[in-house]
Amino acid sequence: MKKVVILIYGALAYIIFLVVFLYAIGFVGNIIVPKSIDSGTETTLLSSIFINVILLSVFALQHSIMARPKFKESFNSIFSQAMERSTYILLSSLALILIYWQWQPITTIVWETENTILSSVITGIFFLGWLIVLLSTFMINHFELFGLAQIFDNLKNKQTANPKFQTNYLYKIVRHPIMLGFIIAFWATPTMTVGHLLFALVTTIYIFIAVKYLEEKDLRKFIGEKYETYQKEVPMIIPFTKNKQKV
Numbered sequence: 001m002k003k004v005v006i007l008i009y010g011a012l013a014y015i016i017f018l019v020v021f022l023y024a025i026g027f028v029g030n031i032i033v034p035k036s037i038d039s040g041t042e043t044t045l046l047s048s049i050f051i052n053v054i055l056l057s058v059f060a061l062q063h064s065i066m067a068r069p070k071f072k073e074s075f076n077s078i079f080s081q082a083m084e085r086s087t088y089i090l091l092s093s094l095a096l097i098l099i100y101w102q103w104q105p106i107t108t109i110v111w112e113t114e115n116t117i118l119s120s121v122i123t124g125i126f127f128l129g130w131l132i133v134l135l136s137t138f139m140i141n142h143f144e145l146f147g148l149a150q151i152f153d154n155l156k157n158k159q160t161a162n163p164k165f166q167t168n169y170l171y172k173i174v175r176h177p178i179m180l181g182f183i184i185a186f187w188a189t190p191t192m193t194v195g196h197l198l199f200a201l202v203t204t205i206y207i208f209i210a211v212k213y214l215e216e217k218d219l220r221k222f223i224g225e226k227y228e229t230y231q232k233e234v235p236m237i238i239p240f241t242k243n244k245q246k247v
């Protein structure tokens with residue numbers, strides 16, 4: 001019975017996450033969704049910046065704290081380990097919903113292209129960024145990353161194996177293609193407003209800090225020398241910034 005409840009919990013968390021993830025494309029790209037990064041009533045500049053930075057910090061804190069091995073250990077000592085990743089994506093989704101809901105638009109334009117071809121190319125790059133994110137999750141293990149493998153293995157009384165250390169496909173070009181995809185999607189816009197720029201800047205700074213000082217620290221600890229070699233040979237986020245050698 002408990003395993004079925006965990007299965008339903010994980011499946012629901014995954015569905016919510018998928019919807020929230022799709023909404024993110026509309027939110028950042030100002031397409032289809034009712035509330036996007038540049039829509040809504042504008043208030044004063046300072047209070048908008050303050051609220052938006054707080055919203056992004058809530059997401060960053062939730063993400064960073066819950067991804068730490070120590071937090072996972074504590075979680076697993078209280079709840080079923082099979083629920084850990086589902087809980088992570090569920091709370092990430094809630095933090096994102098809070099951003100969508102409370103985001104304060106600042107619509108002063110920083111850059112804008114009136115050339116329709118250039119605008120289409122930039123929009124194409126925006127979608128390419130999201131595609132890179134999605135494809136990269138499959139290159140690690142999409143189903144483990146989003147908790148589905150854990151809830152199904154739990155049903156079969158099996159322990160889910162950690163994803164294999166991936167150095168192929170996009171992971172041959174950069175060590176963090178998912179983050180590269182997000183950065184591309186956040187910056188590639190034909191019309192950049194001050195609000196969108198704030199979003200892109202804060203998230204990019206957060207990504208670099210989280211990857212360098214948190215995620216890679218854990219990866220070096222768990223994978224060891226192989227990860228250190230990988231770090232020497234493959235650039236972190238910006239492609240082609242290292243001399244290419246075989247890993």
Ligand SMILES: C[S@@+](CC[C@H](N)C(=O)[O-])C[C@H]1O[C@@H](n2cnc3c(N)ncnc32)[C@H](O)[C@@H]1O
Nearest residue numbers: 136140163164165166167171175176177178179
């Ligand atoms: C949301 S994913 C982001 C992965 C990576 N930072 C990226 O941008 O593509 C985070 C999980 O991926 C795992 N991970 C990071 N690099 C990996 C690799 N090269 N192979 C397998 N797992 C990896 C981390 O241990 C972490 O559990």
